[in-house]
Amino acid sequence: MDLQFLTYLIAGASFALYIGIALWSKASSTNEFYIAGGGVHPVANGMATAADWMSAASFISMAGIISFMGRDGAVYLMGWTGGYVLLALLLAPYLRKFGKYTVPDFIGERYYSKIARFVAVLCLIFISFTYIAGQMRGVGIVFSRFLEVDINTGVIVGMIIVFIYAVLGGMKGITYTQVAQYCVLIFAYMVPAIFISILITGNPVPQLGFGSKILNEDIYLLDKLNLVLNDLGFNDYTGSTKSKIDVFCITAALMAGTAGLPHVIVRFFTVPRVRDARTSAGWALLFIAILYTTAPAVSSFSRLNFIDTIHNSEYQTTPQWFKNWENIGLISWLDKNKDGIIQYGPGKALENTKPIFSNQRGENGERVVLNKPSDNNNEIYIDRDIMVLANPEIAALPNWVIALVAAGALAAALSTAAGLLLVISSAISHDLMKKIFRPSINDKQELFYARLSAAIAIAIAGIFGIYPPAFVAQVVAFAFGLAASSIFPVLIMGIFSKRINSFGAVSGMVSGLIFTLSYIVFFKFISPELNSPDHWFLGISPEGIGVVGMLINFFFAIIISFTTKPPPDEIRNLVNKIRQPS
């Protein structure tokens, strides 16, 4: 059967499943809308958390980025999993014991202040919208390549699906669709990985294939990759090019950011008991680790495969996938030496990085790019986002596997988008409306506001998808810096200290957020030409600066709390209470 038909079939079946689940688990009260009634089984919650957490960035972009970064890609692997240790040990059980609906709820009550609650809502909305932008772009890429529709149509279809199950079902609908989405996405990720591992190394377990010898050759995969890359003039795949302090800071920022992401934290409000919150964190990380230990294996396989297939081959005889991705603009080839043969090497192939296509075809049939050629020998531009999506095609796997990958990528993007929309809507209806501006509304009205704000948030997210900012993973990286520097520290201090008061918390959040935000905006948007290690503060890149923001947050929160009056007695009792599991 042809690929497009299969993709419609598999993606369509998965969508029907999600909508079916949503209709079956419609939320009828705010309690169900915000925290699924608090009765989710820890294993189900673990799966839902894994799907909620693993976004388009994890599924689509991460392996591709590691593929081109080599060893330094470890910052994402360690950063995005290590945060769960912080979450399980330092936050989840205590926040579950506190047992309200949202993250700003905890901050508002622990710091007995509407201002603290309001600042937390602002941080949350900021983080969640940055993050959601990346999801919508992921949905757009998948639709445009596999269903051959316009990116905008793809985004709108995605919005409608999320609208149905997030607005109707609330947290209850989202939880059970996320369980289904986890199953779809992990299956879709593992099948091609296992196939490719067998093809290259003969070992069916990708995690082991990664450290095995190449089939019928007496050389380890990683050694071969180093050799091939060295021949082309690249550094070792297993060698590091980033400075230690930067690797350290990026990893730490991603870890603290992960632990401070509101849409992940609220998942732990949905289980019945404190001990379930702990167990559930363990399940969640286990489910995540299945994908995260496979990803670096996929990265190395696909880099080797890509070079094997492309380098020194004639354009006219390249496989169809190369031309398909070229057609949607994520690959380009500029024949610098006019020999009709593709040469791949280090450095950017084009000035301005991204290709600007004209409508014409060159003499070999390639799309003509208008960029000036750069002065190295590399003729290939490749968008890192496509490595996972193109991987089954590069390895010439059957069509149903390719269709499955498309459905998996959609599941990853939609499940995360739904989780984010939920925390945005509950922050608006619960924290802003009920707790700050209109305390007199009843449960029904609050539920109406929750649905209304979910609908508005989806519309805004859709606009982000149609006018997408930069690359999926890079945009997501901002959200982590912001979460690490604003929400994470005040949650930790709220639990582990009885002395931090409302002035401390507010000034900590504000100073951490403003510092991190201005640093990122300066280097990424105002003066991108200065974005290099020589100009960075202590050699820390914008991706890692959240750690410094976090330290600033801690510093001001502590100094200001200790110079003003301690929190009232009922707050000390509240902290004592959340420290006891039963």
Add this chain to the structure above:
Amino acid sequence: MKIKLSYWSANILIVIFLLSIWFLSSFGAGILFTEYLDKFQIGGFKLGFWFSQQGSIITFVLIIILYCFLMNRLDKIYNSEEE
């Protein structure tokens, strides 16, 4: 009151112990001492590289499992003393 205090202290000790393992396996083996560990080879992996791309993640999962086990035991001890 005395028992409650000791429950919290025991909890803190468990957390500190597990976070030290967390730090050593990721920031330690995966970043700070990774070049040193690269001198050792297991299968096709240099050890430091393995820690930074796989070993640390596996350790994280084990840490949370151990945490659940230790905390459940602590809860049990604490509950039986209170009764």
